[in-house]
Amino acid sequence: EDIITGCKAAAAGGVTSLLAMPNTNPTTDSSEIVKYILDKAKDADSRVYVAASVTKGLKSEEPTDIDAVKSAGAIALTDDGRPVENTKYLSDAMKKAPKLGMTIVAHCEDLFLADGGKINEGEVSKKLGIKGIPAGAEDCGTAREIALAAALNEPIHICHVSTKTSVALIRDAKKRGVKVTAETAPHYVSLTDRELLRGDADYRMNPPLRTQADVDEIINGLCDGTLDAIATDHAPHTPEEKADFVKAPNGSIGMETSFAVCNTYLVKTGKMT
Ligand SMILES: [Zn+2]
The missing domain is CATH 3.20.20.140 (Metal-dependent hydrolases)
Known part of the structure; x- marks a missing residue:
């Protein structure tokens, strides 16, 4: 599945907007990838919102640059597919996200x-x-x-x-x-x-x-x-x-x-x- 075919499936089911999770290949953990998704989604059949990861590569080793992914257009943060194993990184993200109008979504x-x-x-x-x-x-x-x-x-x-x-x-x-x-x-x-x-x-x-x-x-x-x-x-x-x-x-x-x-x-x- 890619952005275009995923949105075709969404539209076929009556889903007019969706939140794309970051556990893709590559992980949505940088401003470049957030921008890439939003750019591709311009021609898609459903509106795409982007969730970026809480940690780089969903690995719980290094936090994602939240300001950067927010500036690029991400509206939520999650390591979905996995939990954020490092509770400190989760805590830091939970403190910061609301100030930026972002939602933390937990697997x-x-x-x-x-x-x-x-x-x-x-x-x-x-x-x-x-x-x-x-x-x-x-x-x-x-x-x-x-x-x-x-x-x-x-x-x-x-x-x-x-x-x-x-x-x-x-x-x-x-x-x-x-x-x-x-x-x-x-x-x-x-x-x-x-x-x-x-x-x-x-x-x-x-x-x-x-x-x-x-x-x-x-x-x-x-x-x-x-x-x-x-x-x-x-x-x-x-x-x-x-x-x-x-x-x-x-x-x-x-x-x-x-x-x-x-x-x-x-x-x-x-x-x-
Ligand atoms: Zn999940």
Whole structure:
């Protein structure tokens, strides 16, 4: 996918504006790359906003020059695809971003707990004999982001919430006045990890598909306002890349189907209007 074809997929799904994440090749971590994306997007079918990375190359070794990417037109900062492993860099960015009108968008994951797992840890991972990612890996990340937002009294936006415990953490934080907003994705309101039994890598993404109890609580979170938005986490890969069930990279397409999925699973079921 490139900027033009990605925007065609967006337009086909009725998505008129999108936020392009920085975990591309190359990483969006400099003013030159932000400008390149915005320039290419001038002729695209959907409006493109740019999120630059918090750290260079998403490596948590060196912070991105926030002033430079802001001047070039980036509106958000995230190391999405990974967490910002160095909490000091995350904290520095959270203090600076609001002053520049930028949003920090968090991919919540404890990489030590995730430990290279491929699918949700549970009955299905045991049955398939595939290393699992515990829900706690996401929840520890969510808890860290909320703790930092509370300590700094600065805002944080949490990406692709997939677990019931993360919904509970966000609900509690909002009640306490922490400046947290959050989103989930269409696949987390419609699919469980049982889909993995098909052995199709298109059902592998990060965070992974979870259990029915998680799906139910994600929907509750949308209905009671704990979760503010639904975003696609659109992450396309070629059929060749997705050929091997275990070795394939994470991610699935989402923009063309997001409205239809949410309409089917949330509106037609009477759960939301
Ligand atoms: Zn992510």
